[in-house]
Amino acid sequence: MTETGLREAKRRATAHALAEAAFDLAVERGVDGFTIDDVAARAGYSRRTFANHFSCKEEAITGLAVERLREGLETMPEVPEDTPLLDWLMALARHQLSGGMLPLLQQLRHLAVDHHGLEPYLADVQLQIRRTAQDAVSARAGSNVSRLSSHILVGAAYGALMAVLDGRVPIRHPGDTSEGLTVDEFLTTVFTHLRRGF
């Protein structure tokens, strides 16, 4: 499934360097305060190579988040086969959010405020998050849960995450001002909600 060779590792390293350069430049100068050439130069690659990895600036800027999503899947620890689906989904959510994914997404949303052109690519990241969770759930659910209801379940959890990203539910990060729930409290609240139903 997943490539493991040296070649693939180098490819990922290149993509990472480019994505990081793009993200940093976006934070420093704003999304339209730099060109693709600037990104390539900072990362130490040619503009042509940039085009081999990303279709545009915006895709590169969101690249770190996509990367982290994929890595989160690869490093997801094993859980007992008979773990209830809801518990497992909560574990997946906790694992994904533990690696600084949330602040990253929030910063991307902040960038999107000033540069509307980033929105679609951020929307795509969010879509990939939902799809990733959906695929994982579908694969694990088997025939225990009907197809449609698993989509409803994932959508519900996704909706809660979006509430955070849209700033409707404040979250308190480790070294943050003391407003809102911690990530763990948030997850507990959400999944308690899901368990009890509407």
Place this chain on the structure above:
Amino acid sequence: MTETGLREAKRRATAHALAEAAFDLAVERGVDGFTIDDVAARAGYSRRTFANHFSCKEEAITGLAVERLREGLETMPEVPEDTPLLDWLMALARHQLSGGMLPLLQQLRHLAVDHHGLEPYLADVQLQIRRTAQDAVSARAGSNVSRLSSHILVGAAYGALMAVLDGRVPIRHPGDTSEGLTVDEFLTTVFTHLRRGF
């Protein structure tokens, strides 16, 4: 809130003409089988005017769906003040899906298969659908429903819709082959599910 003057009407007309031209060309020739100049020419406007309305081809192609979403909101019929939130959300969903929105979204997804660059813009449309529903629900829910749970509810309904768009749940259109549920049966199933909880 919504502009109603002649100027705004004309502006919408040009945007519609451009979006329609872009969508039709995409269906006829594929997403990369034409240029922005082609779109402008077919709609009878200049390339420069196209740029005043859309940032790129992809945004124009999905323009019809965004338009329809906005119109759906504007034409949403009034319902009694004391209608339960779930019933109201179902009415909103039915109203939005009644205007041929579903086939349009499905065709866009079909286009995105061959042209990956369309994905982010389609993802953005889907994000706007969820946000639109969320804003409407939040505005109507008032303090009846806690903030977070309304997001979970909308997310759940959204997840069901995505199951359809992802082709996981077949839907039968009026003059279609007889496989899957009708839109009404689908909505009934979903909202029965939501009512009963997990």
Place this chain on the structure above:
DNA sequence: CACATCATTGCCCAATGGGCAATATTTCCC
């Protein structure tokens, strides 16, 4: 080691985005 595969790069050019200014139309206010 020989060969196939693939990432990086330069070269090149069509396509794109976006600023600026001119013109035409709509809106606003008197």
Place this chain on the structure above:
DNA sequence: GGGAAATATTGCCCATTGGGCAATGATGTG
């Protein structure tokens, strides 16, 4: 109604971008 302000359309122009092609070098396979 009439004049002024706002704004949609357009042409002009050029920096930026996307992507094909071929050369080169690194990686994987037998």
